Amino acid sequence: MEILKVENLTFSYPLTTSPAIKNVSFAVNKGDFVAVCGATGSSKSTLLRLLKREISPLGEISGKIIFDGEPLSSLTPEKSASEIGFVMQNPEHQIVTDTVWHELAFGLENLNLPQPVMARRIAETAAYFGIESWYEKKVSELSGGQKQLLCLAAVMVMNPQVIVLDEPTSRLDPIAASEFISALKKINRELSVTVIISEHRLEEVIPISDKLLVLDNSVVKSFDTPRNIAANLSDAKLLYSMPYAVQLFHAVNGKGECPLDIREGRRFIEENFGRETTALPTPKYTHSPQTAICFSDVYFRYERNLPDVLRGLNLIVYENEIFCILGGNGSGKTTALSVAADLIKPYSGTIEIFGKKIKSYKNQSLYRNCLTLLPQDVQTVFMRNTVREELEGAEEEAEKLPVDFEKLMDKHPYDLSGGEQQLLALAKVLAAKPKLLLLDEPTKGIDSASKHRLINILKQLKSDGMTIVVVSHDMEFACDCADRCAMFFRGEIVSVDTPSRFFTENNFYTTAVSRMTRGIYSNTASLSDAVKLFTLNKGGEQV
Amino acid sequence: MRTFADSNPVASAIYFFSVTGIAMFSANPVISAISLVGAITLYLMNNGRKSLSLHLFSAGLFAVMALVNPLVSHNGATVLFVMNNNPITLEALIYGVCAAVTVIAVLYWFRSFSDVMTADKLLYLFGALSPKLALTLSMALRYVPLFGAQIKKVHASQKALGLYKDENIVDSFKGGMRIFSIMITWALENGIVTADSMTARGYGAGKRSRFSIFRFKLDDVLLICAVLALSTVTLFGVRNADFEFYPYISTPEITAEVAVGYVSYALMTVLPVIIAVKEELKWKYLKSKI
Numbered sequence: 001m002e003i004l005k006v007e008n009l010t011f012s013y014p015l016t017t018s019p020a021i022k023n024v025s026f027a028v029n030k031g032d033f034v035a036v037c038g039a040t041g042s043s044k045s046t047l048l049r050l051l052k053r054e055i056s057p058l059g060e061i062s063g064k065i066i067f068d069g070e071p072l073s074s075l076t077p078e079k080s081a082s083e084i085g086f087v088m089q090n091p092e093h094q095i096v097t098d099t100v101w102h103e104l105a106f107g108l109e110n111l112n113l114p115q116p117v118m119a120r121r122i123a124e125t126a127a128y129f130g131i132e133s134w135y136e137k138k139v140s141e142l143s144g145g146q147k148q149l150l151c152l153a154a155v156m157v158m159n160p161q162v163i164v165l166d167e168p169t170s171r172l173d174p175i176a177a178s179e180f181i182s183a184l185k186k187i188n189r190e191l192s193v194t195v196i197i198s199e200h201r202l203e204e205v206i207p208i209s210d211k212l213l214v215l216d217n218s219v220v221k222s223f224d225t226p227r228n229i230a231a232n233l234s235d236a237k238l239l240y241s242m243p244y245a246v247q248l249f250h251a252v253n254g255k256g257e258c259p260l261d262i263r264e265g266r267r268f269i270e271e272n273f274g275r276e277t278t279a280l281p282t283p284k285y286t287h288s289p290q291t292a293i294c295f296s297d298v299y300f301r302y303e304r305n306l307p308d309v310l311r312g313l314n315l316i317v318y319e320n321e322i323f324c325i326l327g328g329n330g331s332g333k334t335t336a337l338s339v340a341a342d343l344i345k346p347y348s349g350t351i352e353i354f355g356k357k358i359k360s361y362k363n364q365s366l367y368r369n370c371l372t373l374l375p376q377d378v379q380t381v382f383m384r385n386t387v388r389e390e391l392e393g394a395e396e397e398a399e400k401l402p403v404d405f406e407k408l409m410d411k412h413p414y415d416l417s418g419g420e421q422q423l424l425a426l427a428k429v430l431a432a433k434p435k436l437l438l439l440d441e442p443t444k445g446i447d448s449a450s451k452h453r454l455i456n457i458l459k460q461l462k463s464d465g466m467t468i469v470v471v472s473h474d475m476e477f478a479c480d481c482a483d484r485c486a487m488f489f490r491g492e493i494v495s496v497d498t499p500s501r502f503f504t505e506n507n508f509y510t511t512a513v514s515r516m517t518r519g520i521y522s523n524t525a526s527l528s529d530a531v532k533l534f535t536l537n538k539g540g541e542q543v
Numbered sequence: 544m545r546t547f548a549d550s551n552p553v554a555s556a557i558y559f560f561s562v563t564g565i566a567m568f569s570a571n572p573v574i575s576a577i578s579l580v581g582a583i584t585l586y587l588m589n590n591g592r593k594s595l596s597l598h599l600f601s602a603g604l605f606a607v608m609a610l611v612n613p614l615v616s617h618n619g620a621t622v623l624f625v626m627n628n629n630p631i632t633l634e635a636l637i638y639g640v641c642a643a644v645t646v647i648a649v650l651y652w653f654r655s656f657s658d659v660m661t662a663d664k665l666l667y668l669f670g671a672l673s674p675k676l677a678l679t680l681s682m683a684l685r686y687v688p689l690f691g692a693q694i695k696k697v698h699a700s701q702k703a704l705g706l707y708k709d710e711n712i713v714d715s716f717k718g719g720m721r722i723f724s725i726m727i728t729w730a731l732e733n734g735i736v737t738a739d740s741m742t743a744r745g746y747g748a749g750k751r752s753r754f755s756i757f758r759f760k761l762d763d764v765l766l767i768c769a770v771l772a773l774s775t776v777t778l779f780g781v782r783n784a785d786f787e788f789y790p791y792i793s794t795p796e797i798t799a800e801v802a803v804g805y806v807s808y809a810l811m812t813v814l815p816v817i818i819a820v821k822e823e824l825k826w827k828y829l830k831s832k833i
Contacts, residue, residue: 045591081745093736096560097678098685099663105754107744109674118754136756140688148551158744232717364707373703380693380700383725414732 002066003005003194004162011050022218024063028211030161031192033185035226038215039418040447041238043062044198046214047340048166051196052086068161079154085163089445090420091147091194095139095154096275100131103139103150107158129183145176145327149183155397156187163187164225165197170418172173173329178204188421190284196405200419200447201415203243203384203512206230207261214238233256242446244476244512248475251536269530274537278530279522285498287318291355292436292467293340298349300339302334309335310346311491318353322458322468324478324499326509327488334376335470336488337438340469341373344365353436376441378425382413387424394431400460401427402417402453418445423454430461439470443477455481475511479503479526500525546822547815548589550662551763553671558766559660561774563652563810570785571795572641574777574808579644581812582651588816589658601650605643612639620790638788667755674753682737686730693729697722766814773811781803 005027012019020043028034033319034042051065052058055446065072067084075083088094097103101301104125108118126132131153134142148168155163165184169177179203179270185419187193199205206212213220215228220227221397230246232238239250240318245265249258252272259268277443293315300310317323336342339525340351342358351358353371361370375381388409391398398405402424409414413424422445429437443451451474458468459483472478478485478499487495487509495502503510503525504518510525517533524530547555566578581778586597612635614626619634662684670677698718700706707753781804784795793800810817 049592052743054745055739077745077748081743081748087742088736088740090733090736092689093733094740095685096737096741097681099681101756102681102754106741106746109678109751109754110745110748112750114752115754118752123755139685140692155744338699341703364702365703367703369703371703372705373700375700375703377696377697377700379729380697381704383701383706383721386727405570412728412732414728429704455829 001030001036002027002031003026003068005064005066006051007064007308009050009061009065009068011057011059011061013048013057013059018218020059020218021050026213026220028162028194028196030194031188032090032210033188033195033208033210034197034213035202035209036196036198036213036215037200037202037238037241037279038221039449040419042215043218044215045166045417048086048196050162050199051085051162053080055086060542064509080498081113082107082158083161083526085158087148087155087163087165087168089153089167091151094151097272098139100137100139100142100150101126101135102152104131104157107154111158121159125153128157129153135171143176143177144172145329148172148176148180151179152183152187154540156193160193162194162196165195167198167418167445170200172473173441173444174201175329175473177201181208188258199242200389200445201530202241206243206246208224217408222386226260230260235405237447237449240452244438244489244527245516248513248516251531253526262512262515264342266514266520269516269520273534274282275518275520277533278520278534280500280524280532280536282500282523285500286482288320290319291316292312292319292321292471293317294337294339294352298336298339298346298351300335300344306466309491310339313349313443313492315486315493317467317469319467320462320465321483322462322470322481324485325471325493326473326475326478327467331488332491333488334440337440337471338423339471341371341438342374349415367432369433369439371436372429372432372514373438373441374425374429374432374440376444378421379414381425382421385412386410387413387416390424391427394427395467398424400457402450402457419447419450422446423450433508435466437466437468439468442470443472443474456533475503475509476513476526480496480528500529545651545760545762548659548819550766551759551761552667552756554661554763554770555659555664556668556745556765558770558814559652559656561650561770563656565774565777565808566645566648566652569781571781571807572644572786574781575641575645575648575811576810577805579648579651582648582810584813585655585815586651588819589655597654601647604650607648609636609639610647612636612642612708618789634788634790634792641786641788664757667757670753670755674751677753678751690726690730694722694726697725734817766818769814773807773814776807777811778803780807821828 007025009021009024010019026048028381037046038044046057050061053075067075080236101122105118106120117232121428126135129149129152131150133145139147139150154294162316169180172180184195184197185208188195197205208492209226212226212229213223216235230242231241233250239247243260245259245261248265249268254272259265281446295313295315298310299308299314301308313336314338325336327333335344339346340353342361353361353366360368382390386409387405390413390510403420403423405424408420413421416424422442426442442454446454455477471480472480482499484496485499486493497505500523503514505522513527513530514525517530521533525534556783562578566575613631616638617630617632619632622630623633623636624631652822666677666680666684669680701718701722707714780800784804785800786795787793
């Protein structure tokens with residue numbers, strides 16, 4: 001049964017010449033899981049917002065949107081508010097009230113429901129989403145992942161038939177993101193709630209989607225099952241955002257059925273790859289004799305009565321290398337960066353930056369052409385009202401980045417998408433011309449194509465002599481760009497190694513390709529490694 | 544175990560208003576003294592030996608208030624001695640001590656009040672006036688700390704980006720102004736997201752109701768009844784028992800009525816302690832049965 005039908009929808013923003021949405025038609029069945037994908041600027045958000053009447057953008061609109069047999073515009077306010085749910089990117093600002101229970105109640109209060117009904121629905125929802133243990137907490141005490149889950153639960157409590165999500169995981173780390181996607185899968189499979197979601201990272205979403213809607217330049221390019229779309233990909237940009245199994249399939253010009261997830265990718269490798277060579281030569285690791293950062297026995301805690309966040313941290317980063325720090329949430333990665341940037345002071349231990357004690361950098365000299373930090377919340381970097389002003393003195397750096405800032409010059413930095421903000425902040429940080437660059441989650445919110453460009457930029461900076469320390473959850477990114485990777489666990493570094501050894505020796509905390517090749521090939525962590533193995537084994541001839 | 548702090552906020556509020564109200568408006572030092580003892584007992588029960596500083600502060604305030612009154616007020620007939628041609632009288636000294644007892648008692652009651660009546664309980668009380676007010680307060684409680692935290696984060700980011708050229712006051716003031724100005728934009732921009740999130744969930748579609756996690760239980764009704772009854776008895780008992788200080792101290796006669804008034808006020812001040820002890824005993828009894 002069709003729950004939502006869009007017919008010949010065209011929409012243009014006021015004072016623009018070309019429409020943002022051009023002649024879009026599609027129909028979604030009840031209980032479908034639909035992923036909307038497309039490059040940044042392909043009007044994904046506009047399309048999704050048009051499906052939710054209360055927050056539809058203003059502009060000229062033609063065509064029809066039918067929800068549950070009725071035109072969207074003629075629904076009663078109660079039905080429209082409760083039956084179509086909407087979840088946005090930023091969990092922090094979607095939350096309205098100060099406590100978890102009140103946030104869950106917010107939508108129900110708006111429907112003017114009596115207390116017993118609200119109590120029952122809230123209790124049910126909280127139990128279903130596992131919120132019970134933090135039900136009475138303040139919102140400010142929650143992690144990013146918990147906040148976004150709360151936003152989802154606060155929408156689900158109103159019992160919607162359809163939920164629309166606009167890049168809900170772009171502000172989350174990959175682990176929280178994958179938990180969020182599992183929660184979505186659960187409500188879709190168990191409650192048959194129709195899900196329409198836009199995403200950059202399709203790795204997790206594709207295996208559970210029924211349909212994929214590809215938007216390109218304001219029009220629908222294709223609307224089909226993920227398998228059909230993955231098998232007939234022509235767009236290189238879209239390919240980058242596909243799961244690694246799909247990328248591998250295309251990289252070796254695979255025939256037959258296209259694998260979508262790790263399990264299918266592994267089967268594909270077993271069936272199509274030769275076995276003469278099972279390991280790649282390990283690249284030799286050399287480092288500069290000078291250290292850029294040296295931590296010895298650093299202890300840090302935020303308050304006297306709180307536990308240690310850094311517990312005797314020892315860390316050496318050599319000059320002119322890219323060093324990636326990986327690890328779970330709350331393991332102290334970000335704290336370590338803040339300590340290295342002298343933003344917070346440890347209570348014990350010594351830190352040297354380029355062989356000089358951090359205390360001896362007087363009068364802000366640490367930040368003058370020496371060290372710069374790109375924080376996780378990039379909005380904190382912007383101080384001006386337009387992108388143009390923001391980029392003053394950083395034009396050269398902006399040139400290199402994978403965004404066309406020309407188009408965005410007169411916008412307010414806050415109006416850019418998450419990924420564009422990330423890159424704008426990076427341009428600003430690079431303009432400070434640091435010798436040592438500290439990056440906290442630089443890939444958050446940016447699409448996969450831009451991520452590939454970013455890797456090249458970092459490598460270029462390294463060859464120009466810069467030392468780069470990256471804190472990230474993104475294992476593929478770390479594998480492709482790092483010279484060395486370190487695993488952070490409970491305030492300490494527990495292992496440091498070159499990426500190929502680091503990821504092939506880890507079992508859980510590793511890249512998709514390493515999971516697909518584990519046990520068959522050793523020493524294969526990245527997509528390029530896998531392709532190399534394939535050609536070495538002359539797999540091409542066998543197929 | 545349901546202690547006094549777990550009572551419905553309405554019951555707790557009625558208790559605190561009655562117990563402090565009587566102490567503040569009765570001109571009876573015995574009531575004040577009972578109030579002080581009760582207030583300190585409750586405070587110690589909730590906080591143990593912590594916050595020595597509050598006790599020191601109270602003792603200091605007590606001494607100052609008791610001593611200042613005879614220095615500025617020269618009423619009273621019994622002159623103790625003359626200082627700078629001003630008579631220091633016994634009556635003024637005693638009046639000072641009594642007033643200080645009242646003020647310190649009220650101070651301790653307020654301390655316990657703010658411990659028990661947390662923000663969400665106050666919100667529940669104000670929200671009874673209007674659901675809109677409740678929502679506004681709740682949003683403010685979320686937003687103000689968020690704003691403060693964001694300022695700190697912006698400051699750290701900008702420091703690492705070299706916003707501050709030197710370590711001097713002018714420079715950090717300039718930086719501070721720029722951060723404040725961008726924070727206004729931040730609040731407005733992100734306010735749009737919040738507004739969207741509110742309308743998307745039906746805000747403004749019609750009348751709102753109000754959800755609360757506080758229930759009225761039998762205990763709460765009993766507590767309110769007890770407080771009202773004890774207050775009435777106290778007020779009736781001590782209605783003619785005001786003390787006079789000037790020119791001579793005159794104490795009211797202690798009749799049975801007045802005595803009942805004192806006892807009922809004393810009972811009222813220790814109500815939270817009685818509840819705690821009762822719960823403790825119940826628990827012990829249950830455990831011994833297990």
